[in-house]
Amino acid sequence: MPGKLKARIVAGRHLPVMDRASDLTDAFVEVKFGNTTFKTDVCPKSLNPQWNSEWFKFEVDDEDLQDEPLQVTVLDHDTYSANDAIGKVYIDIDPLLCSEAASVISGWFPIYDTIHGIRGEINVLVKVELFNDLNRFRQSSCGVKFFCTTSIPRCYRAAMVHGFVEELVVNEDPEYQWIDRIRTPRASNEARQRLISLMSGELQRKIGLKVLEMGGNAVVGYLQCFDLEGESGLVVRAIGTACTLDKLSSGSAPNTNTHTHPNTAPASNACNSPSKDGKESPLAHGCRSTHNSPVHSACSTQRLSQNFSVSVPTLIFTGMGSGGSGGKDAGPLKTLLRQQTQTALEQREFPFFTLTSFPPGFLVHVGGVVSARSVKLLDRIHNPDEPETRDAWWEEIRQEIKSHAKALGCHAVVGYSESTSICEEVCILSASGTAAILNPRFMREGCLDIGIPDHRFEEPSPPSCGFCHIPYDELNMPFPAQLTYCYHCRRQKVPDVLFTTIDLPQEASVTGKGCLIQARLCRLKKKAQGEVNATAISNLLPFMEYELHTQLMNKLKMRSMNALFGLHIQISIGENMLLGLASATGVYLTALPAPGGIQIAGKTPGDLSNEHHISTIQKRINDTIAKNKELYQINPPELTEELVGSPIPEPRQRSRLFRSHSESSDEVSELDLSHGKKDAFVLEIDDTDAVEDIHSLLTDAPPPTGFYSCNTEVMPGINDWTSAVQMFTSVRVIRLSNANLTNQGLNKIFTELCENLLKSFYFKLRSMIPCCLCHLNFTVAVPEEELIQVAVTAVAMTFDKDQTQEKLADKPITKGTGETEEQLQFPLELCADSSLPNTQPPGSKISGVPESTNVSSRVSSLERSSPLPDGRSRSLRSTRSFGGSSVTVVKMTPLSFLPGTRIIKYLGIINMFFIRETTSLREEGGVSGFLHSFIAEVFAMVRAHVAALGGNAVVSYSMKECVFMENPNKNQAQCLINVSGDAVICVRETDQEPTLPANTGQSCTSAAEGTT
């Protein structure tokens, strides 16, 4: 009996009227855990009942504690008929199982009903007493911490990064069970909510076990997803990165000064010849992807033999044991490094990391994006206890990713993520990440301290450019690329363009600002069933991927940038079309060469009118590029010729742009996406599609003045965040009225949809200018034949305009906010020499504050006593002005931090799944009214749970699923939403905040005391 769960029901408020006659309610509460149920007394005739119940005690296994949620049901007592349910609250007690997280759950929870939404609130107290369990064969994994955050959480230090953990569990979907025909929609929804809650608990527990086996104590970058496979079942799967985390206490000031870089560079590369004059190609920039479509038919496991390998498959592995590769450009140090890392990673089946930003020094080199997709036919999951098929599918894909990474000369994949898109019985599985070489010291036992000086030699290149240096051997390049010497250190080779799925490394040196770059694509497909359908889809995939990359590349050049971060490509299937959306943040990496312009060529030279046309377009393109350069402040330092010895490509060199003839499939099916041998990059203007494409290039409107946007954590080039944040979710669905749409027509509509969404955001948030939309996360879906759905979650953050312009000018310490590490994030811009001042590791400002039992009260007092904020930061204040409001303000952000604050404690993961259904759609304001209130309700429930844990913010928040179905004729609609994030306590950076990280510990404590 390793645990005792105790719950107490205190009171309710704002209950709905359940008895029309008296306009009152006779409410009581059922508290259920596992199979045990307790009831409170009935509190007669009150809409604000006070139950003040005793402590209900459940004696349970810790395994159950991890799997099961506490279920609180509020009912209306009825003497003569059945009691009416008012609503339910599911409380995930996982945060209580970890000693470092929350100690008690106490607060007002919205009472939720899947048909009526929120119906009043209930005040609940929950505690857990855990007994030590010495059983070696235990099934529980209490105590393993989970974080959605895809970096090392801010008040921890990574002692060791163990690596990839994954798990999936399957079950029948209650919505498709026979019993669903006879039960009410409410019962069915509740069964589903409960099942998913159970399954995610189980999943988390199983992953926890794996982490314990590996010797870790936490999962970072935990990504859990649901696949609603319909008839064939329900899959809940998760991936994450197992780590051993040490909590930073106030005593152990974090290491700040780890990377003083030796100026002595390995000189071995002085006479390296320039790279071969490879033609640029859209897919060649470190992007490899394959489409593997073994289609499983419904009744057998017969495989279709189509195999779409889009990338160049013949590759010689570089580095490691195979002689004469890695050593060439980097000298023995690199080889040594590789060997060390290799051994550290070799034991791992999948050297994948779901992290997107890393402790300084962790990331050594980045190869490029690797991705794999595979089309599958779903069939019923017959035995929920053996999810082997699904496991095998993912295994396949991961193997593929792994081999792609190897081909890029990399031994690891970072920024790794997996996703699915399902339509009827066809499912696309996708995985993508960034091939990389990592520093092995984080993966070896006994080498925990990042400050140990003898590791210096492992970094032969400065951190501001080192990650750009190619990891592969230039003589055996995995794809034709144009290499030059690094524009930053001049010592090693860099590619001309770099695509990655990770966040921009903190220490990276960037010129100007970044911006959101999106490629959007629609492809019609014939309606089909089963295998035919799957084949059609897999045939389309390579073209889509290719075109998306072409678009990305062109748009990148239009903005005069040379690298993409946070690249995320989503391909979504519908019955009659495929949607592709690639989002990334473009930046100009100082280390990489300046991108050439875009040149347009006509097919029929000599035609005068045509030539004229071309020259006008060419002029417009050139003008746009020039304008963008100004807009994003891209003024790379002019390189002087005395730095010769290394070949500098002509700065004015133009790369020509290639458009694929995607319609003529024979050309591309040659599997050569690199177009290395062709006279590539000719943009043929007499092709009507090409005209469309150019127009779409030119019509991509830049954000209005005062706005920036990116899909990474923060905007490269903006450092002075002020404390105002506004997280938002927006969903838009359009109906395609015209049945005879062409691909071009669709593309235009889809592009407009995305652009208009962005315009709406800018307009709505105009009061926050100057402001940046960060972590813009677009999700597309085709919920029905003629519908396109786009859901966006992002956060708008204000910044201090004056200071960004001064860049590194002295930052007044008097500003209460903005003195976070962000300010120091890119300090290398102006000091491009190798004698660099050091970047601050992310943990340096964070110090543990002594554990306190009344954390929540202290936080609120902190907030109250903090200096009166300016108008923008009002939202951080608690709502206290109206006598006795008990609502804590909870901030939410998809980022891993809140500007102007320090996270002092992580309280546990928030992972919630809600279903909302209505049979009175019109009365609820139509589909928009219905979804608007549902999203607002989801936010409210997340905030309430966080507040009950004693927190005041959610970081790394994301809406992973938003499935919306409607039937306006029947006046019905249903929506499923899954959200997750990390509940935290954060405190305002106060004026007393120390400026030197060395004494962070003391001063932070005193700051906390001073405000208590």
Add this chain to the structure above:
Amino acid sequence: MSVELDVFVGNTTIMDEEVYQLWLDGYTVNDAVKVRMEGGVMEECEASADVLLSDTMDQYRTFQMCERLLHSPTKLANQLLFQITPHRQAVLIERYYAFDDAFVREVLGKKLSKGTKKDLDDIGAKTGVTLKSCRRQFDNFKRVFKVVEELKGPLVENIRQHFLLSDKLARDYAAIVFFANNRFETGKRKLQYLTFQDFAFCAGQLINNWTVGAVDNMVEDMDVDLDKEFLQELKELKILIADKDLLDQHKSLVCTALRGKTKAFTEMEANFKNLSRGLVNIAAKLTNTKDVRDFFIDLVEKFIEPCRSDRWTAADMRLYLTHYTNSAHILDTFKHQVVWDRYMGVIKSCIFKMYHD
């Protein structure tokens, strides 16, 4: 292609005060978009008409969802659905309960019943306030009326606490409730020149001095009903006009004090008895509910109009009423000084307010 669904939800609820006002004023979404376009908000952020429409719809939806909470503003601070900063909450409530003076002038003193509600379209047409806005304002009056009806304690304070309104707005609502409860006639042509603020001021005077609450502050309806005992006592003042000696004595005292101080002296002297009869008769009749309703019209007819036709200035009025009130204290045979003061204090300030030059 058509937009099927379009929502935007912020963790902190985003509300544009301009759109809120348009919503309160009863504009339809399309009209509101037009107004906003004319206001030039589009140029501000390179927005298009679509963007404006989408934003307006979102905001309207948000306001509709909030409206339920605004009906009991104390809930707004405790609810969990919308995260709204306290400052914003205060603005939302204050604006929601704000009303058009033109509209309230029309309903002031009327019974807040279904019957009146049916006439709202006429009132709307007359005042230029949209029907939607009229309904909101009327329902607000009714809601406040219903809530405070059953409460003990000072009226203004109750309104302020239950509806979280500013002091000024709470006082205005107190006036509306007070007028509705006593059904004061305000609609007659002769009263048309008076604004809502004139009446609100008078209501404040009456509430503070003539209600039960003026003497005892823990009674139900204390600030809504006039003090019956006091009204009875007012009958005693009749002696001032019934007793001829007293009337003459009063007159001579007032005239002595006024002589040489005003140009209107002759008219004052000539009209003294008439005016005094007018004021004392009003006092004596207040026991009848019917006469209470006609209180303001009587004041105008019996006092303000005669003075106006004699071209008294506001200063004359002040001078006259001050001496008229004070001189009564010197009358040896007049024993009802306390009642007199309580009566004349209110009458004085009401007439000052109601006497427009």
